[in-house]
Amino acid sequence: LQFPSPPNYARDMLFFSFFKTLVGKEVVVELKNDLSICGTLHSVDQYLNMKLLDISVSDQERFPHMLSVKNCFIRGSVVRYVHLPAEHVDTQLLQDATRKEIAANKK
């Protein structure tokens, strides 16, 4: 039996690393069911599951489900968009990291 050797540059980590830089910042997570949740990003994992603190829901009349909820865990797979604070995004760094990620994931 042979175990695969660990990669020099971790695959699949680009957006995980990116979201880690946004911990503590306010984001709006838009789900595939059209619910939008605004909150402070507390944590993220490799699946891009997210935990948000002090949340508020965009359309409270349509989605009263979360009126008493302060913090929530969001499964990565139900996310459609995450609206990001542009001032906290380093676009040059993102582009450079993307080029490395694509090269690392070449077959």
Place this chain on the structure above:
Amino acid sequence: QMTEEKEAPIVLGTTVEEPLDLIRLSLDERVYVKMRNDREIRGRLHAFDQHLNMVLAQAEETVTRVEMDEESFEQVYRQTKRSIPMVFVRGDCVILVSPPMRGS
């Protein structure tokens, strides 16, 4: 040998071997993204991965809905647009990525 392997074409100084290499050419350029549920986004591409998760800047989302006129019973296509300064798009919604079409 029935078929010969062509050498990978060189575009703008880098080799283009896989479909993802084609998208890489669009980094820092505006792109058009067709998504599921009759959505489209245009924006400047800053990051993507092999799942087609993306970060777009100065993005505009277009949602196309079909409404039925109650009196005439004809179907009307309505488009709703939204501007998003900086957005992460999850790859499992993406159908295709391309350079923007002429006139956009």
